[in-house]
Amino acid sequence: MTSHRASKNRVCLWYDGDAEEAANFYATVFPDTHVDSVQHAPSDYPDGKAGNVLVVEFTVMGIGCIGLNGGPQFPHSEAFSFQVATDTQEETDRYWNAIVGNGGAESMCGWCKDKWGINWQITPRALTDAMASPDRATAKRAMEAMMTMRRIDISAIEAAVAG
Known part of the structure; x- marks a missing residue:
């Protein structure tokens, strides 16, 4: 697995608490797709508690992504x-x-x-x-x-x- 930490640009996708589930699913479907890291919240935040999965770094077909468990405020649309x-x-x-x-x-x-x-x-x-x-x-x-x-x-x- 390659880390995208050194990359200047990644796609950040907002999820409602299920970024890790989504990233794991993509890894089962698409080639060159994998979960790179899972980061847990160090403290409580508006839509979660300390210890919850907050950020998932993953790769979708070679594209570096960040899944942010930000809550229900911003649903996805066809704009992306x-x-x-x-x-x-x-x-x-x-x-x-x-x-x-x-x-x-x-x-x-x-x-x-x-x-x-x-x-x-x-x-x-x-x-x-x-x-x-x-x-x-x-x-x-x-x-x-x-x-x-x-x-x-x-x-x-x-x-x-x-x-």
């Missing part, structure tokens, strides 16, 4: 999401099913939300490649196909791209 690039339908389905199947919720266009409120974009490279195509008709067909989907279906994207 992790975008996970996938190469196969099996990989897409595995991540999607893990998140949604563990108390999460489906959304549209490859987005889903985990049970802690963190939003995830499970995005096959086939889709991002098609959307970036210099052939605007190809990009349009890919986007129109994506707009009808919750979990992205790579074969349907490929069929739309083929016309």
Whole structure:
């Protein structure tokens, strides 16, 4: 495991007392994901007591994160999401099913939300490649196909791209 203490920048995610549970879940689902440290509060604080887990340092697919158990004041929104690039339908389905199947919720266009409120974009490279195509008709067909989907279906994207 690598420590991100020397890193100048990490993503700080606010949780309502369950940062350690979330970090441990992510470590079971995604590669290059692990819990780096768990820090307990040295004294009481507005939403907790001395000894409670206050900060969890973890890595999600190589990205250094801090989970702060700050309380219920600031729920997550779609304004922040992790975008996970996938190469196969099996990989897409595995991540999607893990998140949604563990108390999460489906959304549209490859987005889903985990049970802690963190939003995830499970995005096959086939889709991002098609959307970036210099052939605007190809990009349009890919986007129109994506707009009808919750979990992205790579074969349907490929069929739309083929016309």
